[in-house]
Amino acid sequence: IDRRVWMACAVPLSRIPAVGDQVFYFPYGHAEQCRDPLPDPLPDRHVFPCAVTAVHLAVDAVTDEPYATISLVPGTHYDDQPHPPAPAPAPAPAPDFSYYAKQLTQSDSNNGGGFSVPRYCADNILPGLNFSDDPPLQNLRMKDLQGDDWEFRHIYRGTPRRHLLTTGWSKFVNAKMLVAGDTVVFMRRPDADNENEKELLVGVRRAARYGAYPLRNVRARVPVDEV
Amino acid sequence: IDRRVWMACAVPLSRIPAVGDQVFYFPYGHAEQCRDPLPDPLPDRHVFPCAVTAVHLAVDAVTDEPYATISLVPGTHYDDQPHPPAPAPAPAPAPDFSYYAKQLTQSDSNNGGGFSVPRYCADNILPGLNFSDDPPLQNLRMKDLQGDDWEFRHIYRGTPRRHLLTTGWSKFVNAKMLVAGDTVVFMRRPDADNENEKELLVGVRRAARYGAYPLRNVRARVPVDEV
DNA sequence: TTGTCGGCCGATCGCCGACAA
């Protein structure tokens, strides 16, 4: 997966360590995320210095949420020594990748139909419309992070004029089970196949929900109908 | 869970062993069901004699499918010795539990709406209608194996007359993701709370699907958005 | 007895401009 795509769809504060980084492992926080009962009594040590041996970025096949698997080996940090040389600052992000994120309003996620495209997004992310048409419209094809394609009708209409996604939008909302408060991310980057063509992508960030992530709560189970 | 309910909803050939039974464990078959890659090379022994130490009947919270967890300890069978005395034949099933299973037709599972109730089922499982009404109808409330309630309108109409489940039926079909070829099981038994009242239950058997059980294929995963 | 079909009516979906924040 494109690291820029992953970063654009991760919650804004996400930071991921690099291989070789020295980090601390908090079993307590990990166990909380697993939703398993915490050990009682809690272990003596709550924190373990570790080194990162591998980082793998991926996307949940059900929820589209980006996640990272980070492999650690426990070990002593070179505490009083200077930290290893800070890596050179990351090169400025390539100018050929840009994205726009919008939190869904009630109207965007209603079954009423469409999605109101902010002006900035229409101007900077989506392909330009032919404004001599009346009304100006086009069909957009976007890939989600699984690689599945989605089609949206993009139209510029109403009084006053505004950009809207109509046909195809509510199918997407239902399929991704989006609700008001969730965020969609529209991205453009050069098409891998076609030089000086642009490729559109669409990602999703889910608003924090009480009770955490119901979809993750499914357990695999071995059917035993017969012995 | 009521053992009679479990048996009614399990595939007809299911047999479950009793605690203390001597059985054979086939790791190969077990691994196949897990859909994990089989070990290569296969282990030397393909069959292990075991004794059953526990049997637990349960129902999948997503698919409603009955399954059993059967605990085994490996050990030698008393091979040439006579088998332990066969348990006394199970007492005849209590006459106050009865069920009827029907495989869904296209029309039953279509979005067209209703379910055609076979005459035998209406007469022997469902509460009787008041045939002086025109048309005769009643609302039925049934528990599924999770304990959730479902309501169906039961009506006797059409020319020639026949029993149908209408309102509420397609909601059930969609919620349980039933398709033509799947089977529903209607059961009646005495109400636990209310003497000489009857309680209705509804269960589901899924037709064998190519590619096995897609819903079981979901893996739980630990979100790691931040370190 | 019961599976499938066409008719038909009502509910919902989803596209639209109006309007106001």
Added chain:
DNA sequence: TTGTCGGCGATCGGCCGACAA
């Protein structure tokens, strides 16, 4: 500039009897 609303037309869900297997 953009969020929400009421309108309304098209589509679909779902109840019905007819009919035949």
